[in-house]
Amino acid sequence: MTPSRSLPSTLYHARLHLSDQRRLLPCPGLQGQVRKAYPLLSQCHVQLVGSLGPDGEERTRWQYLLSVPVMLLCENSASCVSLGLYPELSTPLPEETMRFSGNLHLDVSLPELSASLAGPELYELRFSARVSMYLSV
16 A cells, blocks of 8 residues: 655735724614623634735735624623624635635734724724734645
């Protein structure tokens, strides 16, 4: 029996750093000032949005949607909102490979996160984010 040979994997890496971001998010049913806001990083969801076009030498910029659930706690109510981040990854790979092959790994942190009331059932989320994306094929 001959040992199986596997091709060496290729690793693609991208980073997204956002500072001092603000987003207005509707929160039906949430009332009052936010006492605590925290991300549910174990429940993040990522999906390939599509191509943003060529990026240099035979590479394509691919955009992903990273949905990060954020729990907002008020005095007598709570709500979970979804914060959308859009990391990009440049590879020479076709869309089929980007969607169905390889192993995608994300490291996500929101080191600064707070929320405040901006209007009836409308909250302003302030945050900084760091995302590292790794794709091996």
